Amino acid sequence: MMAVLALAGCGASGGAGSKDAGSEGETGAGPSATPSEEMRAVKAPKRFSTDEAIVLPESAGAGNVAIAGVQHPLPIALHKGVAYIARPDGLEIAGGYFRSDPVLITPEREPLSRLDDLGPLVGGNTARRPVVTEYGGKTLALAALVGRVPGSGTTKGHDALELMAADTSQGTKAWSVEIPLAEGHYSVEEGQSEVVGHSGRVVVVMGHGQLFGVDLDSRRKVWAAPGDFQEGAVLVGGTVVGLRTEKGGSDREVVGIDPATGEQRWLLPGVAAERLSAAGPKTVLVKGYVADTPDDGALLVDAVSGDRVRQFPEDTAADGTCAYDGLSTTVCTDADRVAAYDAATGEQRWALPDEAGTRAAPEVTLVREGLVYGTTAENGPVVVDATTGEDAETQPGIAPYVSDGYVGIAPAEEDNAVTAYRVRS
Known part of the structure; x- marks a missing residue:
């Protein structure tokens, strides 16, 4: 079996693979390699080994990493030390814990753009992070891209969204679903696509500003939400929360949608939203223009009911980029500020820089x-406790952009190549 998929000591089996898995997911016989050492996982790693580094394929950083910096999230999902890299023209699988040849899974249709077409500037890659999820006794890596369906005779060609599923135990294409796309909204980037999330039997996907539900049993589209949506919808608290363009206008309204049926559950009134992010297991953070209030500070919203939980003061870290830690804390960054909030109530727990000016953000x-x-800038990588704001590790080795407890992913210092580093216990 291939080293990229051989998960010795983790209860997963490897599978044959080749550098190019075709449209049906078929692969040739790959080299046989069984790792002689057991893999080690740490649930919340604080240190990473810089001695055992594996450079990932070019696709891991293309259009997202340059000398000037990193645009994240990177289009990478990890599962037991294996990297699943979304590309505008496929899904690439590469070993992050053990070295191996990468596997490329390709779509059924000709993609609108290819990895080789990306320039050196950051921001040109339309691929978004895959979703790794379990269903039907299998662990699947789900990725989406947009391809072109050619016309024939008097029938015009059209774009189509393709949802691809890779079987993580085999490293092969398990199946794919094709969804025809209508002409996208003028504000939507060509090739825009993403997997929003998985709930029950349904995977929610987006392409060219259109939102769909795909049944995992029948592997067919079961609903299409009316209207045009901005990229960045989230699935929180059993609800799809998205930014929908208002009819006849350019403002975006925040809506909650049932992932099983595609029906609207709620609409957040009085808000022209710019962006949103998951804030907790049942909450989202919304930034934009808020009517009938003295300021436009971000809103913490209950994803299940659509009720407002808290409005933050204007010009705070909550106005920036926010992420949920998976336990109880939402961490937001804006310019040179970082603040942490209770994921359920929005109460601030800590902020950096501190008032004394002794600690930097x-x-x-x-x-x-x-x-x-x-x-x-002064001390390099650091790990901070999300609940208290205290330093948890001052010599972590790297500052990962992605981690799964087996490896952390970060650009190498010398050349910015996206690299996998093993965790240290």
Whole structure:
């Protein structure tokens, strides 16, 4: 079996693979390699080994990493040390814990853009992070892209969204679903696509500003939400929360949608939203223009009911980029400020820089399992406790952008190549 998929000591089996898995997910016989050492996992790692580094394929950083910096989240999902990298023209699987040849899973249709078409600038990659989820006794890596369906005779061609599923135990394409796309909204980037999340039997996907539900049993589209949506919908508290463009206008309204049926559950009144993010197991943070209030501070909203939980003061860290740590804390960054809030109530727990001016705010790369990873200009990588704000580790080795407890993913210092580093216990 291939080293990329051989998960010795973790109860998972490897599968044959080749560098290019075709449209049906078929692969040739790959080299046989069984790791001689057991894999080690740490639920909330604080240290990473820089001695055992594996450079990931170019796709891991193309259009997202440059000398000037990193645009994240990177289009990478991890499962037991294996990296699943979304590309505008496929899904690439590469070993992060053990070295191996990558596997490329390709779509049924000609993709609108290819990895080779991306320029050197940050921001040109339309691929978004895959979703790794369990269903039907299998662990699947789900990725989406947009392809072109050619016309024939008097029938015009059209774009189509393809949802691809890779079987993580085999490293092969398990199946794919094709969804025809209508002409996208003028504000939607060509090729825009993403997997929003999985709930019950349904996977929610988006392409060219259109939101769909796909049944995992029948592997067919079961609903299409009316209207045009901005990229960045989230699935929180059993509800899809999205930003829908108002009819006849450019403002975006916040709506809650049933992931099983696609029906609207609630509409947040009096808000012209700019962006949103998951804030907790049942809450989302919404930033935008808020009517009938003295300021436009971000709103913490109950994803199940659509009720407002708290409005933050204007010009705070909550106005920036926020991430949920998976336990009880939401961490927000804006300019040179970082603040942490209770995920359920929005109450602030700590903020950096501190009032005494003795501690700096890190540039946050990842929030996960009660920890905040980042870097400071003076001292490099650091790990901060998400609940207390105290330093949890001052010599972590790297500041990961993605981690699964087996490896952490970060650009290498010398050349910015996206690299996997094993965790240290």
